[in-house]
Amino acid sequence: MAQPFQFELVSPERLLLSEKVLEVIVPGSEGEFGVLKDHSPFMSTIRPGLLKVRKDGGQLLEFFVRGGFADVNASGLTVLAEQAIPVSALKADVLAQQIKDAEEDVADARDDDSRHKAETLLSQLREIQAALKAA
Structure with missing residues (x-):
């Protein structure tokens, strides 16, 4: 044991x-x-x-x-x-909404710095979602 x-x-x-x-x-x-x-x-x-x-x-x-x-x-x-x-602590519906919001933030970014921050967050959220689906 x-x-x-x-x-x-x-x-x-x-x-x-x-x-x-x-x-x-x-x-x-x-x-x-x-x-x-x-x-x-x-x-x-x-x-x-x-x-x-x-x-x-x-x-x-x-x-x-x-x-x-x-x-x-x-x-x-x-x-x-x-x-x-x-x-x-992770909820699939909340995560999906956060991903949608982050995608909108990427599309709405007005400069490279804002776009980079939004893309980083979006990437992190997608990593979480992928890990949950693989479980």
Whole structure:
């Protein structure tokens, strides 16, 4: 049976999770990988996707993550994500409306700076939507 290990999920805004877990599945840039207690140390960059955390008792938590890196070491796993959002906080209809609004912002942009900001937001929203559809 899997043994618990320390896991931390950190975004620029806040610490989302810091506790003992049984397993974490990370969307690494070279492919998904699973981490259990006493995993060999390594680092990986992260691609947009779903990070899955299995807690003691079988509870599964899912987070959309984009960018950043994962650090597996003797003390556990730390994921520093550019963006991390609990999947439970994402609503498909709200996301679809945000994408529509962002598309309008791109079309209405009057200068390169405004267009770039709108395109960046639109890209991030589409990454979230794609990760949810793939789940």
